[in-house]
Amino acid sequence: MSATAVxxxxxxxxxxxLVRHVLMSEYLVLYLxxxxxxxxxxxxxxxxxxxxxxxxxxxxxxxxxxxxGQTIVLIIAGIDLSVTAVIAMASVVGASIMTGDGGYxxxxxxxxxxxxxxxxxxGGAVGLFNGVCSTKLRMPSFxxxxxxxxxxxxxxxxxxxxxxxxxxxxxxxxxxxAIGGGDxxxxxxxxxVALAVxxxxxxLLSRTLFGQWLYAIGRNREAARISGVPVDKVIIWAFVxxxxxxxLASILYTGRLETGTPVLGRRFLLDIIGAAVIGGTSLFxxxxxxxxxxFGVLFLxxxxxxxxxxGLGHDFAVGVKGAVILLAAVLDAARRRVLARQ
Amino acid sequence: xxxxxxxxxxxxxxxxxxxxxRAQLLLLELSPLILFAxxxxxxxxxxxxxLTLATLNNVVIQAAHIAIIxxxxTFVLLTAGIDLSVGAIMYVxxxxxxxxxxxxxxxxxFPIGLLVGLLxxxxxxxxxxxxxxxxxxxxxATLFIGRGVALFMTDTAMVFxxxxxxxxxxxxxxxxxxxxxxxxxxxxxxxxxLRSTPFGRQVxxxxxxxxxxxxxxxKVPLILFGVYAISGVCAALGGLVSLTQVAAASSTFGxxxxxxxIAAAVLGGTSLFxxxxxxxxxxFGALLIQTVETGLVxxxxxxxxxxxxxxxxxxxxxxxxxxxxxxxxxxxxxxxRIDDPQDRG
Numbered sequence: 001m002s003a004t005a006v007x008x009x010x011x012x013x014x015x016x017x018l019v020r021h022v023l024m025s026e027y028l029v030l031y032l033x034x035x036x037x038x039x040x041x042x043x044x045x046x047x048x049x050x051x052x053x054x055x056x057x058x059x060x061x062x063x064x065x066x067x068x069g070q071t072i073v074l075i076i077a078g079i080d081l082s083v084t085a086v087i088a089m090a091s092v093v094g095a096s097i098m099t100g101d102g103g104y105x106x107x108x109x110x111x112x113x114x115x116x117x118x119x120x121x122x123g124g125a126v127g128l129f130n131g132v133c134s135t136k137l138r139m140p141s142f143x144x145x146x147x148x149x150x151x152x153x154x155x156x157x158x159x160x161x162x163x164x165x166x167x168x169x170x171x172x173x174x175x176x177x178a179i180g181g182g183d184x185x186x187x188x189x190x191x192x193v194a195l196a197v198x199x200x201x202x203x204l205l206s207r208t209l210f211g212q213w214l215y216a217i218g219r220n221r222e223a224a225r226i227s228g229v230p231v232d233k234v235i236i237w238a239f240v241x242x243x244x245x246x247x248l249a250s251i252l253y254t255g256r257l258e259t260g261t262p263v264l265g266r267r268f269l270l271d272i273i274g275a276a277v278i279g280g281t282s283l284f285x286x287x288x289x290x291x292x293x294x295f296g297v298l299f300l301x302x303x304x305x306x307x308x309x310x311g312l313g314h315d316f317a318v319g320v321k322g323a324v325i326l327l328a329a330v331l332d333a334a335r336r337r338v339l340a341r342q
Numbered sequence: 343x344x345x346x347x348x349x350x351x352x353x354x355x356x357x358x359x360x361x362x363x364r365a366q367l368l369l370l371e372l373s374p375l376i377l378f379a380x381x382x383x384x385x386x387x388x389x390x391x392x393l394t395l396a397t398l399n400n401v402v403i404q405a406a407h408i409a410i411i412x413x414x415x416t417f418v419l420l421t422a423g424i425d426l427s428v429g430a431i432m433y434v435x436x437x438x439x440x441x442x443x444x445x446x447x448x449x450x451x452f453p454i455g456l457l458v459g460l461l462x463x464x465x466x467x468x469x470x471x472x473x474x475x476x477x478x479x480x481x482x483a484t485l486f487i488g489r490g491v492a493l494f495m496t497d498t499a500m501v502f503x504x505x506x507x508x509x510x511x512x513x514x515x516x517x518x519x520x521x522x523x524x525x526x527x528x529x530x531x532x533x534x535x536l537r538s539t540p541f542g543r544q545v546x547x548x549x550x551x552x553x554x555x556x557x558x559x560x561k562v563p564l565i566l567f568g569v570y571a572i573s574g575v576c577a578a579l580g581g582l583v584s585l586t587q588v589a590a591a592s593s594t595f596g597x598x599x600x601x602x603x604i605a606a607a608v609l610g611g612t613s614l615f616x617x618x619x620x621x622x623x624x625x626f627g628a629l630l631i632q633t634v635e636t637g638l639v640x641x642x643x644x645x646x647x648x649x650x651x652x653x654x655x656x657x658x659x660x661x662x663x664x665x666x667x668x669x670x671x672x673x674x675x676x677x678x679r680i681d682d683p684q685d686r687g
Binding site: 133137139143144146149151153154155157158161273277283284316317318319320322323325329330333337 | 426469473474475478480482483484485486487488489490491493494604605608614615644646647648649650652653654657660661664665667668
């Protein structure tokens with residue numbers, strides 16, 4: 001390597017700088033986001049307005065909350081395909097409790113707390129089930145969460161028809177809607193929630209023994225078990241966290257839409273996993289950070305927003321998103337090759 | 343001199359224990375068939391018309407497209423890979439065949455459709471083998487790109503097949519519907535390729551241990567490339583078979599079809615970690631899912647319950663399979679302890 005660097009002369013210095021500080025940097029996706037913004041700005045000046053920034057933010061916050069949960073499951077070399085179905089199921093069950101239109105706790109002062117508890121109980125219970133199946137019963141998490149997704153999306157539709165003639169459950173209490181749509185000190189509540197989740201999960205991963213255990217399990221499950229990590233318990237908790245965060249995202253989505261909807265989040269499943277992976281989290285476990293996922297979600301949200309502004313709409317965005325995922329993956333492959341050579 | 347000859351009583355007890363485990367294992371091995379039998383009997387009791395040849399015929403016709411794609415997926419899963427792009431390939435191929443090739447005879451337009459599937463499969467293979475991007479990410483990306491391109495071509499509107507396609511979908515040869523013939527041919531070819539060709543054996547070898555396969559001189563990249571190409575062609579074929587049956591494709595054609603396809607393969611005993619799975623098992627898995635669906639329809643079950651029942655059955659099958667794997671692992675472990683010293687000596 002040094003021989004070729006000497007031969008290439010001056011150009012090599014720049015190349016080495018680029019490789020070390022851009023390609024190898026963990027902020028690569030952030031740089032790409034900035035680059036994309038600068039590239040698209042001359043053509044779409046609206047990108048730089050406050051309202052666009054607000055749109056990007058409000059689109060990315062609930063996605064970010066779920067994607068962080070997904071990151072934790074990916075770190076232990078699992079995958080959670082059930083998150084969007086959890087979002088849908090929690091949305092309709094929570095709404096059925098709170099709705100002024102014949103809800104179980106309609107009119108009671110416990111309506112909103114009861115509804116929120118229902119969201120979280122569903123998320124936690126599904127996470128627990130996924131975790132127990134992938135550890136005690138030795139089932140691959142891909143299949144456990146896949147069947148869970150099929151089951152819950154069907155159940156959410158069924159549950160809705162049992163409660164309303166229409167396709168969604170409306171008339172949610174204003175106190176609940178304010179959670180997704182209101183603000184404190186001029187900052188939207190959703191942003192507070194997402195920030196709190198991101199900071200808490202970042203600290204969990206980087207500063208606690210539990211975080212160390214997650215990475216250890218992802219790198220080598222057997223080695224972790226032999227060195228005394230309570231592997232099964234940690235994996236179950238990872239799935240519970242993912243389920244709870246999906247439920248939290250469901251609260252934000254449901255509050256923003258002001259209705260409980262059984263098809264909520266259906267389109268986002270691969271976006272969620274895509275965002276984590278674009279950020280640099282590995283599907284094979286052991287690698288992943290909350291900030292990476294933040295960048296991944298930001299990148300996807302910005303692309304969606306810019307394509308909306310250009311007027312190409314959702315359908316075209318789907319294709320561009322694919323190209324971007326591929327580009328990020330190719331860069332990542334190049335990065336790993338450089339790492340392997342060193 | 344081994345421990346078992348020194349302690350005959352202990353060896354006998356261990357052997358009896360192992361026989362018990364073997365019996366358990368056999369039972370678990372047969373469990374998909376038992377599950378199938380239970381399903382058939384239950385629906386037979388619930389609906390009189392269920393246990394007829396007409397029902398069987400219908401099940402095979404409706405399962406054909408999923409079964410064909412799942413057979414292609416089996417090749418990929420055997421190498422411990424995954425192909426998420428199959429649903430998108432279905433849609434791209436059908437969009438191209440209906441929008442741009444509608445005036446050509448089917449003998450021309452359908453092969454072109456298959457070539458499109460082959461091309462996308464080769465793109466998958468290129469990124470996985472040459473650029474070394476993980477299969478999950480590569481095919482996730484081609485899923486998005488494929489759907490995006492297809493939506494762009496169709497402008498999200500419904501596309502319609504011409505009359506020739508419809509006629510083909512209703513044609514019987516020797517009493518069997520065209521889609522059954524296509525399914526049968528794919529099944530036989532895939533069965534023979536996996537069972538009796540060097541390529542088939544190499545696919546299993548790569549899935550069991552890619553490093554060992556490479557050391558043994560197998561061209562691992564070429565084999566990996568091959569399985570994604572096969573999956574691409576099968577997905578295209580499945581899309582076309584589906585088109586002959588439904589005659590029109592909306593913007594959700596093939597949407598999230600990757601999941602039932604993978605479920606069918608897994609239900610048939612194919613492992614997501616590579617090296618284990620058969621074409622027979624996969625075809626069986628696809629037929630089981632369709633049998634359940636048909637049975638639910640014929641027994642007048644609430645349509646909202648379909649996905650719940652199907653998810654429950656897939657879950658059960660995988661649960662049983664996981665226990666089978668665990669017991670098999672325990673059995674192997676014992677064998678190593680007792681026999682190993684002798685083997686080495």
